[in-house]
Amino acid sequence: MKKAVYIRFTIILLIVGFMLAVQYNTVQNPETRDTRDVWAIRQELARETELHSELLSEVRMLEQTIGKYENMRNESPEMALNDTVNQLKKDIGLEEFNGPGLLITVEPSLESIAIGQPIEGISPDLLIRLVNEINRFKAKVVDIDGKRIIYSSAIRDVNGKTTVNNFAIRNAPFTIKIGTSSFEDAKKMYNQLEASAIGDDFYIDNLRLEIGDPVDNLTISGYDQSVNNQFLLEIPGGE
Structure with missing residues (x-):
């Protein structure tokens, strides 16, 4: 009889101990609540929706490129290869750009x-901040003082002078x-740069940004230096 009482008492103690442990863990690690207001959540949702739309556009463009390549490959492999090479040159900035944009x-x-x-040169840090701001607003092509920016471009200080490429x-x-990709994107770029705080950063360095109106046709020269392709290997013919 006493043994049964001890067993029941032990079970009750285990249950009580388990409940106390759960309650303590809940108090120490409360559930994190989203305290953002509705407007902040809507802005985040809008950004995610825009990103999703961009990814879908890129996927669609890649599918079209693959389909076009398959059709051309069946008719003329050489033409398909040349078309792919020309597109890659455009994508990395080796070809001249003619399209909408702003100055x-x-x-x-x-x-x-x-x-x-006395007028001093722009600092590398400030120029990098401007380029990052421009790219944040989805620029397609950027040229700084006649120097085309591509994937391998570097902005740095060399002997006290800011250099690009x-x-x-x-x-x-x-x-x-x-x-930009379209005139609408150029107008958005203009409005976003006008509203950006980047102009204040330039003002601190005794500089100012004069943002020109969007134009339908802007010509930007291609990258005119050799491209580093140290990670690309040429496959011998026949392989």
Whole structure:
């Protein structure tokens, strides 16, 4: 009889201990709640929807390219290969760009001109911030002072001068050309840059951004230096 009582008492203690442990764990690790308001959630949803749309567009474009390549390969393998090579040259910036976009002029600030302050070159950090801001707004092509930006372009300080593709950038004024996929994208780029705080960063360095109106046809030269292809290997013929 006593043994049965002990067993029941032990079971009750185990249950109580388990419940206390669960309650303690809940108090120590409360469920994280999303405290964002409706507007913040809607903005996040809009960004995710836009990203999803972009991914679908890229998938559709790749499917069209594959289909086109398959058709051309059956008719003429050489033509298919040349078409693929030309498209790759366009994608990485080796070909001239003609299309919608806008022009930005980096100028000395009016205050620095008024007081006769010497004009200094733009710093690499500030130029990188501007390029990142432009790319954030979905630029297709960027050219800085006649130097085309591609995947391997570097912006750095060399002997006190800011360089792009190992060539020095002139002191202000100089121009930055931005190519976009459509005229609508160019208008969005204009509005976003006008509303961006990047202009304040330039003002601190006694510079200002003069953002030109979007245009339908902007010409940007292709990258005119050799492209580093150290990770590409040529396959011998017949393999």
